Amino acid sequence: MNTIEMCAGAGGQALGLHNAGFEHLALIEIDAHACATLRHNNQHLKLGWGEIIEGDLHEFAHIRAHDFHKQVDLLAGGVPCPPFSKAGKKLGPDDERDLFPAALKIVQAIQPRAVLLENVAGLMEEKFASYRQSIRDTLHSMGYCTDWKLLNASDFGVPQLRPRFILVAMQENIWPHFSWPKALQENPKSVGDVLFDLISANGWEGAEAWKAQANDIAPTLVGGSKKHGGPDLGPARAKAAWQKLGINGHRVADENEIPQRNFRGVVMRDGKIKDGFANMPLLSVRMAARIQGFPDCWHFIGTKTHAYRQVGNAFPPPVAQAVGLQIMAALQAFDRQYR
Incomplete structure (x- = not known):
């Protein structure tokens, strides 16, 4: 066919x-x-x-x-x-x-x-x-x-x-x-189950605790508009839903921002971690692709912004x-x- x-x-x-x-x-x-x-x-x-x-x-x-x-x-x-x-x-x-x-x-x-x-x-x-x-x-x-x-x-x-x-x-x-x-009769895996190996790839000490928090499915991913800045995980209500899962939804991670061993949260321009976002990693393009059901062998061409919009x-x-x-x-x- x-x-x-x-x-x-x-x-x-x-x-x-x-x-x-x-x-x-x-x-x-x-x-x-x-x-x-x-x-x-x-x-x-x-x-x-x-x-x-x-x-x-x-x-x-x-x-x-x-x-x-x-x-x-x-x-x-x-x-x-x-x-x-x-x-x-x-x-x-x-x-x-x-x-x-x-x-x-x-x-x-x-x-x-x-x-x-x-x-x-x-x-x-x-x-x-x-x-x-x-x-x-x-x-x-x-x-x-x-x-x-x-x-x-x-x-x-x-x-x-x-x-x-x-x-x-x-x-x-x-x-x-x-x-x-x-x-399907079985429930889908949680965000923690699906992303744990990627989140913990650099030996983050808090990965197990994060996985326990991320024990539900994700809100709907959004691709964003070409008219509005760089990639993030959606409007305020979507970011709040991601926050409950231990994900900082204010932007998408670069590949070098996968949590390191002593990760405590994303440091802002003022050198501080935003209130309420301690121990919350960002989502990378690859992580977002997994949440969409893409296999890891599927590669997205373009900058982070272009790739995330595709996902x-x-x-x-x-x-x-x-x-x-x-x-x-x-x-x-x-x-x-x-x-």
């Missing part, structure tokens, strides 16, 4: 679908650093992915999409979240970053057997009800059955809540074979894999029955 991946980012969804057994014909992404990440991992991990197209989704819809007409099993993507995010102005279809219309044009041009689109939970709000229905109506007019569902990453082994609103659409004759993935904006690979396996099963069941 093959795919085309829209708004591929650093490859979270693409990796999950790859692990579910799909082969990528092409991946489209406008950010140069994310494209470099995709190319690097494709080459060094020998993934065998197809063309990585660095460009705008509107341009692909008008120029390239017809080249793949009726050659694609699954068209997948995570269109930009800011139009529907709680952290934004929630302009929805009035936001110039809304790429649902471009994605639907690509569906029309390619006519894949199945479609997978993911976005933030904010898209579930009542104010977007008519917009969600318009997306479904457009897909129905093309011959697809559709369903929206909220999935929490923590239900699939990812150590953070990260609710994502997922749309799956399939051609009408395939749709009866589809069912949503079921949550924070990603769709966790284990969730994409779970949904991908269900889509794969539906396509295979149909093929066995009718071909």
